[in-house]
Amino acid sequence: MAGIQISSVAKRFGAVAALNDVSLTVGQGEFIALVGPSGCGKTTLMRIVAGIESADAGRILVGGRDVTRSRAADRDIAMVFQSYALYPHLTVAQNIAVPLAMRRLSGADRLPLLGRFLPGAARRRAAIAQDVAAVARSLGLEAMLDRRPGQLSGGQRQRVALARAIIRRPAAFLMDEPLSNLDAALRVQTRREIVDIHRAAGVATLYVTHDQTEALTMADRVAVMMAGRILQVATPEEIYADPQDLRVATFIGSPRINTLAAEAGADGVVRLAGEAVGLVATPGPLTLALRPEDLWIAESGIAATAEAVEFLGESVLLHARHASGEPVILRLPPEAPRPRPGTALRLGFDPARALLFDAAGRRVAAHAPAERALV
Amino acid sequence: MDERRSWLADAPRLLLLAALGLLVLAPYVWMVSASLKPLDELFRASLALWPERFFAVENYGKVFARVPVFQYIWNGIVVCAGILAFQLLFAVPAGYALAKLRFPGRDIAFGAVMLGLLVPPHVPALPLYVGFSQLGMLNTYAALILPFTISVFAIFLFRQFFKALPDELIHAARLDGMSEAGIVWRVVLPNAWPAATAFAIFSVVAHWNDLFWPLIVVEGPSRATPALGVLFFRSDEAGDDFAALMAAAVIMTAPLVLAFLFAQRRFVEGIATTGLKG
Structure with missing residues (x-):
């Protein structure tokens, strides 16, 4: 039985299509991060699932029950x-x-004053107080139960919001960028806490964020959304290493994946600025995409000019420029020699890790030719 | 820096405020002073705030002896409380609907509210009087309260204030299982305390001091409001005894003054505690 099933949901705001035939299933106990740039429709989708907004078409199921009209x-x-x-x-x-x-x-129980004297109300209130105390203890909120939200820090408010969500043991959690108002250090800590809460509750969770780090670190599966469509749903590892769409490849990963215009000739050999790069694909214009950590400085390969070096501690980013004018970023180990700006370089890569996309941005199969021509 | 500013730097500001405050308070101070003086001293050419002979007992005694002061004040409390209760009962949900709900005709409804703001209360006075007269409802609390139960000003004020409340708060309340009515009274109104307080002050002051409408629908002292009571006292009892008249005016305004002195701190608190997400 699935936690949340979204099938073929569409939504328009006037002439703008906010959601276009969106389908997504969050399994029982699964944590799915819905990630995309601002305005891609992810918050609209979440609000439709929550019932705050209504869908123009499609169905929503929660715990196997159709709640589209609820x-x-x-x-x-x-x-x-x-x-x-x-x-x-x-x-x-x-x-x-x-x-x-x-x-x-x-309703009568909740009346001010009078409600306290109704039969059973006191017992029900005591049971609620007990549950509140238990949830507060599990989130470390016991000391602040009598304070008001205005007297709490951002991280504490966040935890109160989580407590309010988990206390009633729902069939599904929705989280709308819950970490975006926290500072960086607290964000990393709260990330873990949310994952732990999810593990403990075992409830289907849909987590909306524009931050790919959150998506990759927290989720069982990541759904990448753009312009009202879900482009790919896969595990974080798969989304990163095996993106099916150029937009997914460029959105996930920091620094951004390197993209270079290439072309597969009639013989199928992929050429970059006229030079074969050791890949074979169906003929046509292509985009060759390479993660910064999949490139290195070599004796031969892609021609580029070094421009700047950034030291990040655990690695070094080398900003270079390809002969065609497109920027290329390499992630190098910190002890690697750093070329001076202006140095002419040759960049090598493993063809098995290169990604090829066609003119429409769809992933195309890349084969390494039998004889490794280059690299 | 700012907190450690010397008293001297604040002096011009304080002086100006004190002068303006004095100007506003002067008539009231003069009224209190006059109510303590004998009549002959009141008409002397010289201006003295402090009476030479205290005549308070005589002046105030005259008022209490000749007019049903407590009846007037009770009438005032019933009418003001009744009007305020109904105004809130209608205006808060209306303001919420106009601010936060989407329904066909909302803009037209809001336009009608704006239009209602343009109509002075004196315009419908005559038709309303005829209506109450036909129904035989003149000289009743209902006649004093009903015309003011729907305040377009209150609807407008609450709508503007509710618009500033975050939508997410209302969405959260809906997900938590509250009905729309529950949201209005349990979430929206408690967080609109400053607006409700401001409006309550406005409404109570206006209707406590209103002379126009009570003068039209009320005859005799049984339903007279305080302002009308002072008027009756002048024409029937005091004649030109201005000292006693001033004493009557002090008595009728005293409940309002006391109420505000006591409630002052709560009003300020109400404004200070509306801390939503910082």
Whole structure:
């Protein structure tokens, strides 16, 4: 039984198609990161799953149940918002208790003053208080249960928002860029905490982010979205090493993957600026893409000119320029010799790690020819 | 730097504020002073704030003896509380709907609210009077309260304020299982405390001091509001006894003044605690 099933969802805002036939399945207990640049439709998709926004077409299933027409409250989904959306007028304990109070207490129970005297209300309230205390303990929030959100730091608010989401044990979690308001150090720490919470809860999670590092480090699978379409869904390793679309290849990875215009001649030999690079593909114009760490300085190979060097600690980035004017970045070990700016270089690479894309940006198969011509 | 500024640097500012404050308070101070003086001293050519002979007991005694002061004040409380309660009951959900919900005709509805702001209250006074008269409802609390239960100004004020509340807060409330009514009263209103307070002050002051409408629909002291009571006192009881008249005015304004002195801190608190995401 799948946690969240999104099938063929479409949404238009006026003349703009925000979502175009989007389908995605988050398995039971799976963590999927939905990553893409701003405005790609990822937040719209999440809001449609949550029931905040309605889809023009398509269906949403949560825990196997069709919720396309259900109200947000009836979908059995908890969401963590980018701004945390805590109730500013309630204490931390009250904030965490709201989802339970809305489900376990009747309307009469919740009346101010009067509700306290109804039969059973006191017992139900005590049970809620117990659950709140348990969740607060698991997230280290016991000391601040009586404070208001305005008195908490960003990281603490974040944890209150998480507590409010997990307390009611929903069928699915939605998280909308929950780390974007935290500083860098806290972000790394909270990343781990969210993954741990997900492991412990074992609930299908859809995590929206524009930060590819978050997506790659946290998710079981990554869904890359652009211009209202999901381009590829795969494990982080696969997305990085085996992208099926040029846009996925350039979006994932930092620094950006190097792209060079190439061409496969009638004989199928791929040539870069007239030189064969040791690959064979179907004839036509191509883009040759190479990760910075898959390039090295060699005796022969792609001609380029060194421009600048950046020291990153664990590695060195060498900025160079290909003869065609396109920039090329190499990631070198820190102890490697650093060429002076202006030096003419030859860059080698392993053809097995080179990626080829056709004119439409689709991945094409690249074969190494039997005799390794170059490199 | 700023906190350690010398008292001297603040002096011009404080002086200006004090002068303006005095100017605004002068009539009130004069009223209190006059209510403590005997009549002959009041009409002397010289201006003295401090009375030579205290006549407070006589002046205030006259007021309490001759008019049902507590009846007027009670009427004032009933009318102001009734009006404010209904205004909030209607304006808060209306403001929420106009600010945060999407429905066909919303812009037209908001346009109608804006149009309503342009109509002075005196324009519908005559038709309203005829209506209440036909229904036999003159001289009732209902006649004093009903015309003011829907305040377009309140709808407009709340709509503007609610617009500034983050949408995510409302989405979170919906996901947590709250109904729209629950969102209005449990999430939106508690976070709109400054707007509600500002409006409450506005509404209570306006209707406590209103003379125009009570004068039209009320006869005799049984339903008279404080402002109307002072008027009755002048014409019927005090004649030209201005000292007693001033005493009556002090009594009628006292509840408002006291209420604001007591509530002042809460109002400021209300404004300070609206800390959403920083």
